[in-house]
Amino acid sequence: MSDERPEKPLPELRASDADRDRVVERLRDAVAEGRLDMDEFEERLEAAYKSRTYAELEPLTQDLPAPAGGPVARPSSSAVGAAEPWTGRIGGGGSSATAVAVMSGFQRKGRWTVPARFDAVAFWGGGQLDLREADFAQREVVINCVAVMGGIEITVPPGVELDVRGFGFMGAFDQRDNPGPVEPGAPRVVVTGFAFWGGVEIKVKKRKRPLDGPSLRKEL
Structure with a gap:
């Protein structure tokens, strides 16, 4: 009997543009399915584009069924390993210009x-x-x-x-x-x-x- 467990989310990990796009696509589907009204959609859409981490993205689709491909805005173990070198290295004030x-x-x-x-x-x-x-x-x-x-x-x-x-x-x-x-x-x-x-x-x-x-x- 196999022991399959869901991957542990890493909420502190920075989200990519592709992650934000996947969330936006799921929100659009939710509107088409009648799960969200336009006010809710616009509010979540704005929050999605402002999100910088998975911790900010995940609540936007938490009450929606996951698409066939799996959970939204949750990195795979391989993606986590690849992103780690740049975590925390982008953002803030520059040195001399x-x-x-x-x-x-x-x-x-x-x-x-x-x-x-x-x-x-x-x-x-x-x-x-x-x-x-x-x-x-x-x-x-x-x-x-x-x-x-x-x-x-x-x-x-x-x-x-x-x-x-x-x-x-x-x-x-x-x-x-x-x-x-x-x-x-x-x-x-x-x-x-x-x-x-x-x-x-x-x-x-x-x-x-x-x-x-x-x-x-x-x-x-």
Whole structure:
């Protein structure tokens, strides 16, 4: 006899856009089935789009029958494992929003917060931005790079959504590696700007150590 038990919910886990969409779809079905009136639907719809965690999403469909696919807004064990690296790393105020190197250099690494927009300028100089241990002020951040006879190197961890839009004139925007499949809950990093007689290089590297724990060390 098999022992099947329901998965334990993790209410503190951040909900994704797909989770919110599933709840909204179930609410629409409930209206069509006559289980909710329009006032209730509009109230729950607004709450669904404002929800950030499973604890906020689950009450919205708790009194409705689950769809054939199973409970709404409850992560599977595999999804939980994939989302864990980004839990608690998105949201809050950003650190400094500008870095400038004129015949010099700049560096951002370790535990820092990438703001919604970060401007990096290198003129006859160089800069390094390491996002592997960074937090992110928003789900999508924009890093605008200007490299004139200089270079800027950006390092991101695997699993982020990477969008490189910059261009080079007698210079180059070079994405060396593929970050791989986008992990649930991962941020979107947009790199834009231009390089003139210079270069912007985007690398993908794994962290050597986890973010949490006594053995954390900064590394490049």
